[in-house]
Amino acid sequence: MAGFGDLVQKAFYLGVGVASYAGEKVGVTLKDVRVQAQKLVDELVARGEITAEEAQRLVNEMVSRAQQDEGVATSGTASEPRRIEILDDADGGDLSPEEQQAEELRRQVANLRQELEQLRRES
Numbered sequence: 001m002a003g004f005g006d007l008v009q010k011a012f013y014l015g016v017g018v019a020s021y022a023g024e025k026v027g028v029t030l031k032d033v034r035v036q037a038q039k040l041v042d043e044l045v046a047r048g049e050i051t052a053e054e055a056q057r058l059v060n061e062m063v064s065r066a067q068q069d070e071g072v073a074t075s076g077t078a079s080e081p082r083r084i085e086i087l088d089d090a091d092g093g094d095l096s097p098e099e100q101q102a103e104e105l106r107r108q109v110a111n112l113r114q115e116l117e118q119l120r121r122e123s
Helices: 002-024 030-047 052-075 097-122
Strands: none
Touching: 002 030, 002 052, 002 097, 030 052, 030 097
């Protein structure tokens, strides 16, 4: 079941990243957001990290978040998305299984951030 926990965390971070990206790109149409979200989940499906049904739910969730973010941004109440920073407080000793899992999640988040930056540059 640990794989399912990882999947949920990946989906959450993916959702947060896409929502943040959508907030920064308020001028981008929702169609463009849907296409970019679809590309991300298609890649995750191709890697075998999520199923097609989970991918469709993620895309729908991301688009609805983008719609909400667009509504907030156009009303003038939000200046920019909140940045999320993961701090590493380990001093390099032997890591417990929980700490190893947290470190792996940090690496995965860093990889997702790189993919988002790459998508930003491409658009």
